[in-house]
Amino acid sequence: MIQDGEVGGGSAPTLWAVAAVSDAAVAALSTSLDELESLSRFDSAAAAERAEQALVTARELGLVEFELRAQLVQADLVRRRGNVSEAGRVAQDVRRWATEHDSRHLLARSHYLLAAVFQELGDLSAALENAVQAIDLLDDDAVPALRIDHLARLADCLGLQGDLGARERYAEVLQLAEEQGDVDRQLLVLNNRSYVEMLAGEFETALGLATRLQTLAGEHGVALSIGRLDTVARALMGLGRLAEAEEVLLPGRSPEVLDASPDGDAGADFLLTLAEIQRRQGRVAQAQATLDECVARCEANGLTSIRVRARREQAELHAAGGHFEAAFTEHKLYSQEALDLQSAQRDARARALQAMYETTEARRQSRRYRELSLRDPLTGLYNRRYVDEQFPRLLEAIAGRDEAVSVALLDLDHFKRVNDTFSHDVGDQVLRIVADLLEQATPDADTGGSFAARMGGEEFLLVLVGADPRTAADQLEQVRRSVATHPWGELVPGLPVTVSAGLASSVGVLAPALAELLGRADAHLYRAKRQGRDRVVGDPG
Structure with missing residues (x-):
């Protein structure tokens, strides 16, 4: 490391x-x-x-x-x-x-x-x-x-x-x-x-x-810390020299040395490396005992990241022992916990950046940290927090100009098939491409008030300012077509990628509010799904 x-x-x-x-x-x-x-x-x-x-x-x-x-x-x-x-x-x-x-x-x-x-x-x-x-x-x-x-x-x-x-x-x-x-x-x-x-x-x-x-x-006469022993061992392991890698780790194997790890992980990362080396040499029982010790140290010290990686190694150990059902179960746990950890790390990063933003320097000179806290880390679109904060201000800004605002909820059709068939990584790529297409629909986002946001999962929001309901529907139809006709074949061969959308407008509403507009847009989205998906449904007329 x-x-x-x-x-x-x-x-x-x-x-x-x-x-x-x-x-x-x-x-x-x-x-x-x-x-x-x-x-x-x-x-x-x-x-x-x-x-x-x-x-x-x-x-x-x-x-x-x-x-x-x-x-x-x-x-x-x-x-x-x-x-x-x-x-x-x-x-x-x-x-x-x-x-x-x-x-x-x-x-x-x-x-x-x-x-x-x-x-x-x-x-x-x-x-x-x-x-x-x-x-x-x-x-x-x-x-x-x-x-x-x-x-x-x-x-x-x-x-x-x-x-x-x-x-x-x-x-x-x-x-x-x-x-x-x-x-x-x-x-x-x-x-x-x-x-x-x-x-x-x-x-x-x-x-x-x-x-x-x-x-x-x-x-x-300097004794290498276990972090440095781990570096040497991993270099050897990368070349397949497993016995030598294990021998390198021997000086750090005692509980006293592990407890004194200067890396703050109580030696858990070191033990994970050792367990992998032992498993790859065919010593499954010994590797299991080492991994059990690693997990115990993770639990005792709250080492979430290493604990997640330990689940992956546990799945490998089950498979090496011929316990394939257990290996599959453990791998599913690893996949879910890895996603949870990724989400927690993003949240922690946002909190840390927000804490830094609170300083006078950041408030005065840098909008960057604030912007990051309002962005979805996967797609770069605005997030739900931005929507909740900015939409009321948007309504106030346009109230005196007698402008319409349209809100569209878009949901990817059968998106679970993409993740299940090709992997979550491919699913993430699909979400990023759709986000880019949505951003192209709001080229004046910085000046006109219109913007795109990711509400969560495969659901997106498009806010269009100044367009009457028919024009907004036409714009949304163009977005739907751009998604459906995008060349998805290389990324998800054999699977179509489409969106359903529900559209609601402030026209005719005396005091439009986010909750009311989202509620109508969501109802129209539900109708679009029931009517066969890959379509736009909006207010009557």
Whole structure:
């Protein structure tokens, strides 16, 4: 796995405006913070205590810039304990202060933390953008360890996106770490690049890096953490060298070592790898015992993501033992829980982005987080939350203009057949294509008020402003035809993809409301389904 090593503001005085602070006190605190920013990536326990001490000292001395540096260290530790949204909020606050007070170092460090936050939220483009800025803003005379860390984070962001430029970056940062004699950072870079090469399917390259990782650790008497043992083992497993992979994992097998995992997973991920290796060697009973231990640790520590992956391995184990009915049942559980996890992760990402949005910086400078919370993550269309918030405002805006608004509910016909016949991944592709066709029906969405939204599952909403009922019906009929005539053959050969639609208009309604319009549109949609599907049904006349 990729390893990460292991706010104030307002009108407070600037660093050099505090006459009562001696040069010696400033120098001592500055040195302590330099060390903290370098140390925190590898020794979180010591860093947490020292960061609190530095923060208190800086606050007592009125050194706001130093106080915020300590807060960033604390926020990074909080992020690594799982509270990504809080870390992002602090980083945004610090970045705002640093921008207003022209503090390059704080800007560099806040972008560095934001790169990690967005990486964990799955927004790799935003992570990369912040990683680049973190390097550009770092002073040339910055502590060498910080330059290495910033460059390494950029390499990680590139590597996770499949950018081959990551290799050059990793080589550069590894050379810097070697020149500094920094073994911890050399190990970190070797581990992360090996992991990235595995993601790209380059297992020979990954193993070469993993072997260098082992050799370097052995030369300096450094015991590899179980996360790094897992990296080496997975490189070997990718090449089919299963016995060697299992041997690599042996030093991390004891409960004491698993409990002390610096990756925060109590060794569950390590055990999942070991169970797969044992199963692939034909030792089904032993693999089952290992997997049982993995599941127990997942349950005890709330490790939902690893627990879902464990279900997939359990299905493989049942099949390896000839228990095919049990394997099928377990695979169904895995599929459902994977979907539930994906949904939960999307919700968590939206909540985290919303928490970051609540900061002054995000409110003032970025509409992006707010926009994400109002978008369906699969199709990019607006979601039900947007509809509930914006539709009443839309009605208010057009009330004085005597304009009509039409609401259409569209539902994909027999969509379950697509998922059952071709897979949920193909079903998702179908939903995205339909969403694109709906967006094409509202080209003036940003200015005219019309918009498309996904209400959930295979149900969509189309809001058309300014069109009389007949014109709206014609537009909806064009949408229906564009879906029916789309070249679906390559994606879902043999299955038609069509939509049924129900249309309701505000014409003749004294005080139109969303619930009333949706109710009529839904009734018309039901009629369209009963009348044979692939049709539009609207208000009489």
